[in-house]
Amino acid sequence: MIELLRKRRSVRQYTDKPVEKEKRDILSEALLRSPSSRGRNPWEFILVDDRENIAKLAEAKKHGSSFAKDAGLIYVITGDRDMSDMCVEDCSIAAVTLHYTAVSLGLGSCWIQLREREKDERTKSEDYVRRLLGIPDSYLVLAMVAIGYAAETPEPHPDNYLQKHKIRLNRF
Numbered sequence: 001m002i003e004l005l006r007k008r009r010s011v012r013q014y015t016d017k018p019v020e021k022e023k024r025d026i027l028s029e030a031l032l033r034s035p036s037s038r039g040r041n042p043w044e045f046i047l048v049d050d051r052e053n054i055a056k057l058a059e060a061k062k063h064g065s066s067f068a069k070d071a072g073l074i075y076v077i078t079g080d081r082d083m084s085d086m087c088v089e090d091c092s093i094a095a096v097t098l099h100y101t102a103v104s105l106g107l108g109s110c111w112i113q114l115r116e117r118e119k120d121e122r123t124k125s126e127d128y129v130r131r132l133l134g135i136p137d138s139y140l141v142l143a144m145v146a147i148g149y150a151a152e153t154p155e156p157h158p159d160n161y162l163q164k165h166k167i168r169l170n171r172f
């Protein structure tokens with residue numbers, strides 16, 4: 001695990017090589033193996049692999065989503081707030097589990113925030129994606145995770161990137 005964490009970076013450029021079914025299945029399994037508060041699994045994950053909807057999802061935000069148009073696939077992470085008051089935490093853990101699993105499979109990936117973000121002056125990113133994919137209004141649309149074969153290789157963060165002073169011993 002630590003070796004995986006050491007090389008993990010967000011990847012925003014992808015080749016056009018499709019993600020194989022075996023790897024898609026493992027990514028989906030990883031999501032479903034995520035821990036959740038009280039084991040409620042309040043989430044629904046939408047795997048988007050058609051080019052038209054991938055291109056539309058890439059327009060979900062003013063900044064920070066356009067690169068997703070070249071992703072092999074996108075998982076949209078949604079959750080039922082009525083099912084759990086820990087929905088944001090549960091869905092976040094699932095998204096990051098997916099991100100690490102992608103690295104372990106030799107894939108690149110990047111989290112794209114949707115909650116509390118805007119597509120434009122009039123449209124929230126969450127609402128745009130909700131309408132596009134038919135997600136019920138009551139559902140949180142937390143984020144999407146773009147995944148594909150990497151066309152860039154960001155350097156692992158060096159040791160001096162780590163803010164070691166942020167680990168405090170016994171007291172703040």
Ligand SMILES: Cc1cc2nc3c(=O)[nH]c(=O)nc-3n(C[C@H](O)[C@H](O)[C@H](O)COP(=O)(O)O)c2cc1C
Nearest residue numbers: 008009010011012063064065110111112113114154
């Ligand atoms: C909660 C969260 C939201 C993020 N949202 C975006 C985003 O909308 N667009 C994007 O390109 N990257 C996004 N990222 C990726 C971060 O920009 C990235 O993790 C950070 O710059 C550190 O780089 P690294 O992941 O390569 O270590 C997000 C990451 C997290 C954890």
